[in-house]
Amino acid sequence: MNAETTWLVIILGAPLAAAALLSxxxxxxxxMAGWIAGLAAALSLVGTIALLPALQRGDTPAxxxxxxxxxxxxxxxxxxxxxxxxxxxxxxxxxxxxxxxxGYHHRDExxxxxxxxxxxxxxxxxxxxxxxxxxxxxxxxxxxxxxxYVLIAVWGEGERRTAxxxxxxxxxxxxxxxxxxxxxxxxxxxxxxxxxxxxxxVTLAPALVRTVxxxxxxxxxxxMAIFPLHLWLPDAHTVAPMPVTIMLAAAMLSMGTYGxxxxxxxxxxxxxxxxFAVPMMVTxxxxxxxxxxxxxxxxxxxxxxxxxxxxxxxxxxxxxxxLTWNGVAGATLHVIYHGIVKALxxxxxxxxxxxxxxxxxxxxxxxxxxxxxxxxxxxxxxLAIAGAPPFCIFISEWMIFSGGFHTARIGLSVLTVFGxxxxxxxxxxxxxxxxxxxxxxxxxxxxxxxAMLVPTVLLAVLSLVAGLFPAPxxxxxxxxxxxxxxxxx
Amino acid sequence: xxxxVWVVVPQACLLCGSSLVYLVGRLxxxxxxxxxLLTALFFAMALGxxxxxxxxxxxxxxxxxxxxxxxxxxxxxxxxxxxxxxIALGLGTLVAIYSxxxxxxxxxxxxxxxxxxxLVAGLVGMVLAADLFNLYLFCELMSIAAYILVAxxxxxxxxxxxxxxxxxxxxxxxVAMLLGISFVYRGAGGLTLSQTAATPGQWTHxxxxxxxxxxxIKSAIVPLHTWLPDAHGRAPSSVxxxxxxxxxxxxxxxxxxxxxxxxxxxxDLGTLxxxxxxxxxxxxxxxxxxxxxxxRLLAYSTIAQMGYVMLSIGVGLRHSIPAAIQAGFxxxxxxxxMKGLAFLCKGVCHFYCGATxxxxxxxxxxxxxxxxxxxxxxxxxLAGIPPLAGFAGKWFILTAGLRTADALVYxxxxxxxxxxxxxxxxxxxxxxxxxxAQACEALETxxxxxxxxxxxxxxxxxxxxxxxxxxxxxxxxxxxxxxxVGDYLGTLGR
Numbered sequence: 001m002n003a004e005t006t007w008l009v010i011i012l013g014a015p016l017a018a019a020a021l022l023s024x025x026x027x028x029x030x031x032m033a034g035w036i037a038g039l040a041a042a043l044s045l046v047g048t049i050a051l052l053p054a055l056q057r058g059d060t061p062a063x064x065x066x067x068x069x070x071x072x073x074x075x076x077x078x079x080x081x082x083x084x085x086x087x088x089x090x091x092x093x094x095x096x097x098x099x100x101x102x103g104y105h106h107r108d109e110x111x112x113x114x115x116x117x118x119x120x121x122x123x124x125x126x127x128x129x130x131x132x133x134x135x136x137x138x139x140x141x142x143x144x145x146x147x148x149y150v151l152i153a154v155w156g157e158g159e160r161r162t163a164x165x166x167x168x169x170x171x172x173x174x175x176x177x178x179x180x181x182x183x184x185x186x187x188x189x190x191x192x193x194x195x196x197x198x199x200x201x202v203t204l205a206p207a208l209v210r211t212v213x214x215x216x217x218x219x220x221x222x223x224m225a226i227f228p229l230h231l232w233l234p235d236a237h238t239v240a241p242m243p244v245t246i247m248l249a250a251a252m253l254s255m256g257t258y259g260x261x262x263x264x265x266x267x268x269x270x271x272x273x274x275x276f277a278v279p280m281m282v283t284x285x286x287x288x289x290x291x292x293x294x295x296x297x298x299x300x301x302x303x304x305x306x307x308x309x310x311x312x313x314x315x316x317x318x319x320x321x322x323l324t325w326n327g328v329a330g331a332t333l334h335v336i337y338h339g340i341v342k343a344l345x346x347x348x349x350x351x352x353x354x355x356x357x358x359x360x361x362x363x364x365x366x367x368x369x370x371x372x373x374x375x376x377x378x379x380x381x382x383l384a385i386a387g388a389p390p391f392c393i394f395i396s397e398w399m400i401f402s403g404g405f406h407t408a409r410i411g412l413s414v415l416t417v418f419g420x421x422x423x424x425x426x427x428x429x430x431x432x433x434x435x436x437x438x439x440x441x442x443x444x445x446x447x448x449x450x451a452m453l454v455p456t457v458l459l460a461v462l463s464l465v466a467g468l469f470p471a472p473x474x475x476x477x478x479x480x481x482x483x484x485x486x487x488x489x
Numbered sequence: 490x491x492x493x494v495w496v497v498v499p500q501a502c503l504l505c506g507s508s509l510v511y512l513v514g515r516l517x518x519x520x521x522x523x524x525x526l527l528t529a530l531f532f533a534m535a536l537g538x539x540x541x542x543x544x545x546x547x548x549x550x551x552x553x554x555x556x557x558x559x560x561x562x563x564x565x566x567x568x569x570x571x572x573x574x575x576i577a578l579g580l581g582t583l584v585a586i587y588s589x590x591x592x593x594x595x596x597x598x599x600x601x602x603x604x605x606x607x608l609v610a611g612l613v614g615m616v617l618a619a620d621l622f623n624l625y626l627f628c629e630l631m632s633i634a635a636y637i638l639v640a641x642x643x644x645x646x647x648x649x650x651x652x653x654x655x656x657x658x659x660x661x662x663x664v665a666m667l668l669g670i671s672f673v674y675r676g677a678g679g680l681t682l683s684q685t686a687a688t689p690g691q692w693t694h695x696x697x698x699x700x701x702x703x704x705x706i707k708s709a710i711v712p713l714h715t716w717l718p719d720a721h722g723r724a725p726s727s728v729x730x731x732x733x734x735x736x737x738x739x740x741x742x743x744x745x746x747x748x749x750x751x752x753x754x755x756x757d758l759g760t761l762x763x764x765x766x767x768x769x770x771x772x773x774x775x776x777x778x779x780x781x782x783x784x785r786l787l788a789y790s791t792i793a794q795m796g797y798v799m800l801s802i803g804v805g806l807r808h809s810i811p812a813a814i815q816a817g818f819x820x821x822x823x824x825x826x827m828k829g830l831a832f833l834c835k836g837v838c839h840f841y842c843g844a845t846x847x848x849x850x851x852x853x854x855x856x857x858x859x860x861x862x863x864x865x866x867x868x869x870x871l872a873g874i875p876p877l878a879g880f881a882g883k884w885f886i887l888t889a890g891l892r893t894a895d896a897l898v899y900x901x902x903x904x905x906x907x908x909x910x911x912x913x914x915x916x917x918x919x920x921x922x923x924x925x926a927q928a929c930e931a932l933e934t935x936x937x938x939x940x941x942x943x944x945x946x947x948x949x950x951x952x953x954x955x956x957x958x959x960x961x962x963x964x965x966x967x968x969x970x971x972x973x974v975g976d977y978l979g980t981l982g983r
Binding site: 135138139142154165169173174184185187 | 869874875876880884885887888891892906909910913914917918921924963964965968969972
């Protein structure tokens with residue numbers, strides 16, 4: 001066991017161990033719970049960053065054991081460039097969400113279980129990206145779902161939380177089952193569950209390739225909440241407690257993108273994927289426009305930002321569908337940047353709701369003077385999501401659009417660019433309605449805990465810095481692209 | 490009487506045990522605990538006696554005991570019989586310990602424990618039997634014990650009704666079996682399974698049809714399942730755990746063995762099983778969705794889960810894929826553990842809080858955390874959520890099934906996937922109830938206070954809960970066990 005494998009174990013093991021410890025401590029652990037979870041999330045992030053030099057040397061840290069020899073299934077994890085962008089986003093978001101929870105979550109006897117579920121959720125996501133075997137991948141994929149289901153069903157806000165959680169579970173489970181069938185078809189074709197066999201190339205009959213790719217695309221699009229498979233998202237994101245919403249929106253949605261990059265695009269060649277290019281682009285555009293329109297029509301702050309996720313995932317799917325270097329690189333960049341900005345926006349929404357006890361945009365207004373820090377942060381978030389330079393999303397959108405113009409479908413690309421106008425509309429409209437104008441009668445502003453403010457400001461700064469200095473992140477993403485589409489690039 | 494005597498030792502343990510426990514119960518006014526411990530001891534001894542048999546059993550050379558020859562009557566330890574008997578004895582041990590506290594609800598200790606031992610004695614004899622005569626006798630022993638145990642709460646009309654219904658339908662099954670056996674004897678001139686297969690004819694076919702109906706009733710294959718929700722829903726929970734966990738599965742295993750042994754072509758049997766499994770999966774899951782009583786819900790879920798098992802074994806027989814049969818038996822084992830656990834957990838809620846309807850399970854987590862956790866492990870496992878036992882079964886079924894290129898199998902798998910989704914619709918709300926914050930007010934003890942669960946009940950729950958996790962996280966040893974059965978049935982069908 002060398003230093004690299006130790007870090008791998010820590011990335012996955014720290015949140016799992018924290019979850020186990022917190023569940024055992026139960027009500028006694030309520031005081032310490034936040035700190036333990038924070039420590040575990042921080043360790044996970046540190047582990048990911050510590051493995052960066054190894055990746056840059058050209059290593060791929062990996063660890064594997066025999067698990068079910070009869071089925072050729074191994075307990076294997078591996079970190080490569082494709083994993084890294086997603087893992088680092090997930091680990092950072094998890095840490096910020098835990099810190100935000102310190103201020104957001106009211107301590108009671110269930111606190112330890114709340115943090116334990118958060119940790120399981122985080123472990124599910126990092127395990128999904130790290131897994132190097134389909135069985136393990138699916139186990140973590142579902143752990144992510146189970147943990148988030150528990151978080152919504154138990155700590156959700158509002159009377160409908162049980163129903164919403166059930167809808168969320170069953171809806172996304174349909175996608176999971178499609179993914180499961182796709183995985184097993186691949187398994188049967190190669191006789192092994194290990195990803196290394198997929199990297200070596202899988203030969204399937206053309207009809208089977210179409211089936212497998214369709215299953216994966218539809219299955220992962222459920223997780224990405226692409227129209228018309230998005231129905232679970234607005235409810236789940238609205239009802240979930242804010243730290244969970246942050247993790248759902250900023251990290252879990254991107255797991256669908258990871259799946260598309262890892263399976264259909266990672267295994268099959270450009271020629272095999274080409275028939276799916278136009279359907280992906282068109283669905284992406286529809287999702288982009290639909291999400292933006294719904295965001296314009298909504299009144300609840302959380303729902304506006306939730307629909308904005310549907311719209312942003314549309315950009316990502318469009319970028320992937322272009323099957324061009326720029327488009328796919330832009331889509332992956334967008335995953336990271338969207339994670340930052342969406343976490344920022346939800347944190348701001350949490351601050352506004354906490355301070356005013358209101359969440360309907362019609363009942364808010366004129367808050368700019370009373371909560372300047374939140375106003376600036378929300379402003380940064382709104383401008384960033386609208387794709388304004390110099391914030392980070394400008395770069396990823398630029399890449400996605402340029403990818404679109406590299407294809408023969410110029411019409412679709414023009415449509416995407418104009419679609420982004422709607423994003424500007426809802427972002428600025430929301431900003432204006434909350435912070436400008438006259439303040440409605442009886443709207444008071446309460447004090448905000450520092451644990452909620454600090455991560456928000458940090459993210460606002462980050463979305464500017466990432467936009468000004470995109471080179472390092474761009475470098476990670478560029479390294480992942482040769483792994484896709486049978487080495488087309 | 491020749492052969493390996495170890496084969497008959499478990500039977501001897503159980504039968505002697507039942508008389509002895511009855512005597513002890515009658516002669517001394519003893520407490521429940523002693524009888525429970527004694528019963529558990531006999532179950533454990535029988536399980537221990539199975540170990541040497543298990544070691545002896547090799548492919549093509551199975552331990553057997555009795556009169557061999559053309560008109561012989563003997564017991565033979567084939568891998569499937571060992572698997573089913575092993576599960577039954579293991580579950581029996583835990584149920585006996587559990588009853589050490591739970592039976593305080595019903596009393597009449599001296600009748601309960603002997604009946605439990607007789608039930609398992611009949612079951613073990615039935616699966617080991619290598620001829621139709623022994624098979625019939627032991628099947629009757631098992632069934633009669635089961636009828637009485639279902640109607641054990643004799644002061645309740647519903648229990649009597651359920652027991653009576655079970656008795657009536659079971660007797661029809663018995664008569665059909667007897668008729669079938671006589672046809673087979675008329676056709677083949679003998680009753681040993683290996684011999685009758687050699688002489689197929691019209692009488693054998695007619696006999697086979699009757700036997701299929703008879704055993705179909707005993708194993709509650711849809712559309713012959715109507716007794717099951719009543720019987721499993723009304724019996725004491727400890728009995729339901731046995732009935733739902735292993736009793737109907739043992740009848741199903743016998744159905745497989747007898748059909749293949751009488752020369753039913755494996756391909757046709759497989760097709761029949763797939764078609765019947767479709768009904769089972771859909772009907773079981775849809776009806777479970779609308780059940781207000783927890784135990785009836787679990788009973789319908791058993792019908793659905795048996796559908797999964799049948800689908801998998803059907804696929805294996807139709808396309809001679811041992812891996813699919815293996816997956817079916819793996820799920821059978823996992824189901825026995827999970828369903829047994831679910832019923833036992835329900836029993837604890839009934840024992841302490843008087844909960845029968847789903848809504849009354851509210852707030853169990855605050856009162857009895859152990860019960861809530863193990864109950865949800867069982868339910869989540871049944872729902873096939875990784876990394877629990879049910880998920881590994883689901884994975885194996887899908888891998889085996891997708892290997893074929895057969896429209897019927899694909900259709901079956903599609904129905905399977907949709908029904909697992911439907912099943913989430915009742916498993917998840919049930920888990921939600923357990924962890925709901927406020928307790929149900931309709932219960933006798935409405936204030937939420939921690940209840941100390943008796944160790945007699947806590948131990949079986951903990952053991953089964955750990956098993957649900959262990960089978961899911963490390964399926965290899967259990968898979969090996971099921972693989973032996975897959976190979977055996979594969980050769981039998983050829």
